[in-house]
Amino acid sequence: MKKVFLSLFVLMTMIFLAACSSSDNSSETKETSTEPAKEDAATAEPSGDGEPIKLVGIFSSSGGAAALGEPELETIKMLVEEKNAAGGINGQQIELITYDDKSDQNQAILAMKKALTQDEATVVIGGTISGNALAMLPLAEQYETPYISLAASKQVYVDESGKARKWVFKMPQDDQLAVERILQYLKEKNLTKVAWLNVANSYGTGGHDEFKKYAPEYGIEAVIEDEFEATVKDAKPLLTRVKKENPDAIIVWGTVQESAVVIKNIRELALEMPILASHGIATEQFIEVAGDAANDVILPTGKLLVADSLEDSNPQKEVLLSYSKQYTDKYNKPASTFGTYAADGFNIAVKAIEAKGTDRAAIRDFIENELGEYIGVTGIFNITPDNHMGLAPDSFEMVRIQSGEWVLEN
Amino acid sequence: MEVLSQMMQLLFSGLTLGAIYALIAVGFVVIYNVTGILNFAQGEFAMLGALTCISLVNMNVPLWLAIILSIVIVAAIGGIFERTALHTARKSSVTTLIIITIGVSIALRGLAILIWGTQVQTLPPFTDNTPISILDAVLLPQNIWAVGISVVILILMMYFFNYTFVGKSLTACVVNPFAARLMGINPEKMSLFAVIVSAGVGALAGTVIAPISGATYDMGMMLGIKAFVAAVIGGLTNAPAAIAGAFLIGILEAFTEGLWSSGLKDVVTFSFLLLILFVKPEGLFAKASGKRV
Incomplete structure (x- = not known):
């Protein structure tokens, strides 16, 4: 009888471990370092008057979600470089600070805290996976800083009572x-x-x-x-x-x-x-x-996979092709859908800063109320006070797989 | 006719699942027989076998050679595991050793993430995989391979444990290690041997599964649990019985899923396990003897 219980105990332990291991998929690489590594500080010194434009990017560029976070990081770097080379925003250079949260929620929180308290970010873009974005967003609300999330979960921009979270916007489509x-x-x-x-x-x-x-x-x-x-x-x-x-x-x-x-x-x-x-x-x-x-x-x-075969009249076609060309030329690999989220986040932030300067509340209000219809890489955004994502089902295209290729399905 | 073909289909699926569980369950039994330890890194051997084989195939090694090489490599890893983790702690209680195997399984999973990442990978089928239709039910050649290999292993194990000197010595070690030692059998050497054999069989299981469901770093855990259930149901001390138990579980799962609901599959399996443990704890097919699970 004792053996019966031993067997059962062992079995329960295994099931427990299995459950842990499968729920741990997104954050399996735990690093021992206690501080998120600051990867890339101060691309350029601010040159204009007033507060510098500090853009903080927090991505899972290593660890389990690296396949998602890497193109996001690369996209942001590429776009900031391009923008600064063209004279920055209203003559002011963008200061880009990026952190790698190593696909780990704790690292994401630490990075967010640093971004808001030490770096005094103007806008934060990032949160590659939903767990990390959900962990980061209470801080954005607390420090009243616009946060543009790149994670998919609907909870990221909608709170428990179904209302939009004040300081959070989300780029990817809902499931x-x-x-x-x-x-x-x-x-x-x-x-x-x-x-x-x-x-x-x-x-x-x-x-x-x-x-x-x-x-x-x-x-x-x-x-x-x-x-x-x-x-x-x-x-x-x-x-x-x-x-x-x-x-x-x-x-x-x-x-x-x-x-x-x-x-x-x-x-x-x-x-x-x-x-x-x-x-x-x-x-x-x-x-x-x-x-x-x-x-x-x-x-x-997302439309990126079939950008070439979209109708010429599709307003997104040009945006998609130019993003995909720019990315491929720079990094010598095909663009990924995850990078498009970062591109849209960056472009929306730039538009807001262009219009309103570095005042955080004004940036938030601009994105919510004045951005209007924005033709992005992921889709056509119509962000409203009730909907901080703003995409419609038509941001998805139906495709058919044909001998290993993605073909637009009509 | 339609009902008949559905039953056939469920039977085929059940046999395939059973064959997969059987190959891992054998490993449990071999190690348990010799050392009295339940080796929870058993599923991980299958994972290592599958992923090693895929890497070798990607390096353009012919499939058959890749399978053999991955069995050898994983058997070697098994040997290292026994010498470093189990042998050094051999004076500890069985429970401690079992916990060590759990630790090793976690370590192996971590290692697999570092080497292969978290992405699913796949292996081509052993032979041309055109479905064969029997009474309107389909059977894949890869499934036949899976079933065939476990039947061969079943026969080999039966022969090995009952008719060879080494096999008998292995059994002797668990029945009475002290007496075995007096007879000139070295239980420590036997323990190493057992772990190497079951690691090799586990690796073979992995290469059989990879073309059917793909391979990832975390595939070992669930395989380990199901195989453990199969081994307990069949009787932990008896390899052929464990294999029979595995086929029974596979068929039970397939029929539950096909006739009832897939959500209830695990409920039925584990309830069955509980029933067996309470009613016939020595295992369904074990001969009544003084030994109990």
């Missing part, structure tokens, strides 16, 4: 917009009976909640809704039930690895209906992992 974009597409194609499958974690259930909320609005009905694990090995048992229901389309809502397994399984079972996936798989890596099974998967994604 909800991707769900709505998929629903729009299904409606257009008259695919009304669908199967909804999501990964069993917060990303998956978040998407599912949005789906349940908006599907009726678009006249879409789920004939089967179920979950698969993030560590799924074989989803065929689940798919046999999907097969029985014979839906018009299958929505697979997850990130790269698990979506690849499920989509491969759908192909193996020779289910013929269209497969829609989340924007979470819009990376080359998905194509690599899923191989041939990736073909004909349809998903919403």
